[in-house]
Amino acid sequence: MIKKALGFKKHSTKALSTPLNSPFSLYNVPLTLYSWEAKDFIEKGYTQNGNVYKIIQKIIQKLGVAQLELYIDNGDDKAKKYRKYRSNKYNATPTEHVKKRLYTKALEYAPEESDLFQLLENPNPVQTWRDLSELFWLFYTVQGESFYIRETALNSYKALELYTVPPSRMNHIIKNDELVGWQYNMPDGRIRTWIGDDMKNVFHMKMASPLFDIGGSQFRGFSPLLAGLKYLQLDDYAIEAWLKSLQNEGAKGIISPNHPDKENWLNPEQREKTQKMVEAKIQGVDNKNKIVVSGMPLQYTQIGLSPDALNIINSLEKAGDNLCDLWGVPAVLFEKNPTYQNQKEGASRFIRDVILPYLNKQEDALNNWLVEPFRTEGKNKVNYVLDYDTSLYDELQMSLEERKSLEGKLTLNELRAIDGFDAIDNPYADEVFIDTNKIPLSDYSGGNDFIN
Numbered sequence: 305m306i307k308k309a310l311g312f313k314k315h316s317t318k319a320l321s322t323p324l325n326s327p328f329s330l331y332n333v334p335l336t337l338y339s340w341e342a343k344d345f346i347e348k349g350y351t352q353n354g355n356v357y358k359i360i361q362k363i364i365q366k367l368g369v370a371q372l373e374l375y376i377d378n379g380d381d382k383a384k385k386y387r388k389y390r391s392n393k394y395n396a397t398p399t400e401h402v403k404k405r406l407y408t409k410a411l412e413y414a415p416e417e418s419d420l421f422q423l424l425e426n427p428n429p430v431q432t433w434r435d436l437s438e439l440f441w442l443f444y445t446v447q448g449e450s451f452y453i454r455e456t457a458l459n460s461y462k463a464l465e466l467y468t469v470p471p472s473r474m475n476h477i478i479k480n481d482e483l484v485g486w487q488y489n490m491p492d493g494r495i496r497t498w499i500g501d502d503m504k505n506v507f508h509m510k511m512a513s514p515l516f517d518i519g520g521s522q523f524r525g526f527s528p529l530l531a532g533l534k535y536l537q538l539d540d541y542a543i544e545a546w547l548k549s550l551q552n553e554g555a556k557g558i559i560s561p562n563h564p565d566k567e568n569w570l571n572p573e574q575r576e577k578t579q580k581m582v583e584a585k586i587q588g589v590d591n592k593n594k595i596v597v598s599g600m601p602l603q604y605t606q607i608g609l610s611p612d613a614l615n616i617i618n619s620l621e622k623a624g625d626n627l628c629d630l631w632g633v634p635a636v637l638f639e640k641n642p643t644y645q646n647q648k649e650g651a652s653r654f655i656r657d658v659i660l661p662y663l664n665k666q667e668d669a670l671n672n673w674l675v676e677p678f679r680t681e682g683k684n685k686v687n688y689v690l691d692y693d694t695s696l697y698d699e700l701q702m703s704l705e706e707r708k709s710l711e712g713k714l715t716l717n718e719l720r721a722i723d724g725f726d727a728i729d730n731p732y733a734d735e736v737f738i739d740t741n742k743i744p745l746s747d748y749s750g751g752n753d754f755i756n
Contacts, residue, residue: 341472342447342471342472343470343472345446345447345472345527345529345530346443346446346447346470346472349446349529350442350446355624355627356446356529356627358638359627359628359630359631359633359638360442360445360446360631362633362637362638362654363441363445363631363633363658363659363662364438364441364442364445366654366655366658366659366697367437367441367659367662367663368434368437368438369696369697370659370663370692370693370694370696370697371692371693371696372424372433372437372690372691372692372693373408373413373690373691373692373693374413374414374418374420374421374424374688374689374690375408375411375412375413375414375688375689375690375691376411376412376413376414376686376687376688376689377411377687377688377689378412378687379687408691408693411689411691414686414688418686419462419678420675420678420688423463423464423465423466427463427465427466427467428465428466428467429465436452436466436467436468439468440452440468441662443468443470443471444509444511444525444662445528445631446527446529447471447472447525447527448471448510448511448513448524448525448526448527448528448530449471449508449509449510449511449524449525449527450468450471450508450509450510450525451468451469451471451474451506451507451508451509452466452467452468452506452507452673452674453466453467453468453469453488453505453506453507454466454467454505454507454674455467455505456505460677460681461504461505461677461681462677462678462681462682463674463677466674469488471524471525473488473489473490473491474486474487474488474489475487475488475489476520476523476524477497477499478519478520478523481520483520483523484499484500484503485497485498485499485500485502485503486498486503486506486508504673507669507670507673507674509665509666509669510524510525510526511525511526511527511528512526513525513526514526528630528631529630531630532626532627532630624638631658632654632657632658633654633658634650634651634653634654636649636650637650637651637654651699652699652700654699655697655699655700656699659697660694663692663694664692667690667691667692670690671689671690674690675688675689675690711737712736712737712738713736714736715733715734715735715736716728716732716733716734716735716737717733717734720733
């Protein structure tokens with residue numbers, strides 16, 4: 305019998321007798337110009353701000369490039385290298401990234417018919433893992449925390465289905481300053497609770513909160529938008545002011561005589577006719593790129609933007625850069641015409657400083673929360689390992705010089721693994737080849753004369 309499912313099967317509507325503290329007191333921080341509730345970070349910060357939306361989508365799309373792979377660790381000598389390497393982590397340099405790929409090759413792919421593999425293919429009846437993961441990262445990056453909920457059989461922690469829920473609908477239950485349970489407020493008004501051992505079915509990943517209070521803010525995630533509310537307000541204000549300036553904008557320029565002789569200046573009747581001619585033959589989409597001939601000595605002077613309008617444009621750019629900084633995303637990734645080198649360095653820094661830390665954090669947590677029951681429960685125990693395959697990130701590929709430097713240090717099959725090719729079934733392919741043309745300088749026939 306499956307435990308109470310989340311939104312798809314029967315739910316418990318029994319209310320808790322344990323008093324609930326307000327879980328979102330951290331969002332009502334004094335001295336901020338916005339007073340938001342948790343749901344506002346999604347409804348206002350994400351869905352109603354183009355810059356925030358672009359930044360979050362950039363992060364989510366890059367996170368989606370890495371493929372979550374399921375392996376089996378059989379405990380052989382090669383796999384020991386992987387276990388040791390995972391305990392030390394890697395620092396995302398191209399060389400270290402290559403090591404991770406090599407050690408991962410020591411593991412075996414899990415069979416597709418296994419229960420855990422099938423769960424990752426279809427975590428619930430309405431979502432694929434990619435769908436579920438995308439929503440998880442959306443909540444995490446916007447609200448600073450995210451949840452997975454697993455449905456299991458009775459007396460088991462092996463997941464049969466997985467779901468993610470909005471953090472703004474999750475309340476934490478505190479007793480004696482300790483986290484003792486979770487409460488999910490369903491959209492239809494019902495309540496789902498996890499208390500005691502049942503809390504193990506809730507996966508909570510959060511950005512650390514420095515706020516400690518009686519409401520238990522330290523148990524919840526700290527949204528980047530909370531620290532950047534003023535930046536967000538500046539961005540909203542600048543966009544609103546920019547739109548109003550466009551709506552209320554006056555004339556763009558002036559047509560005037562270019563001749564000093566007043567005899568050639570336009571009289572009131574000619575000015576009126578010229579105005580109508582400009583509106584009919586020059587303005588409007590239908591006249592785009594047309595050439596207009598004038599028989600009068602006239603000139604056009606464009607009216608420049610006012611200092612206030614320029615300040616609005618500058619504040620738009622500044623607010624966008626500040627919002628990027630909240631997530632550590634290089635602002636150069638959103639520039640219209642960046643240099644190739646700046647774009648390359650910014651993209652590489654984005655992967656190293658933002659994407660890989662997110663993936664590593666979730667990977668470690670899922671191996672403990674999701675995978676561990678499949679390793680320990682049941683008769684046929686299998687040492688499953690979840691690992692994100694980050695080899696698809698072009699930003700982490702080695703340069704030709706770095707690739708050449710590994711020759712003489714790695715075997716042919718290891719070099720083929722780096723390049724994405726299958727191993728060669730030949731003993732020589734597992735040996736290291738050296739350049740036999742190189743000799744010590746002391747053995748060179750004219751060595752001393754060469755040095756002198």
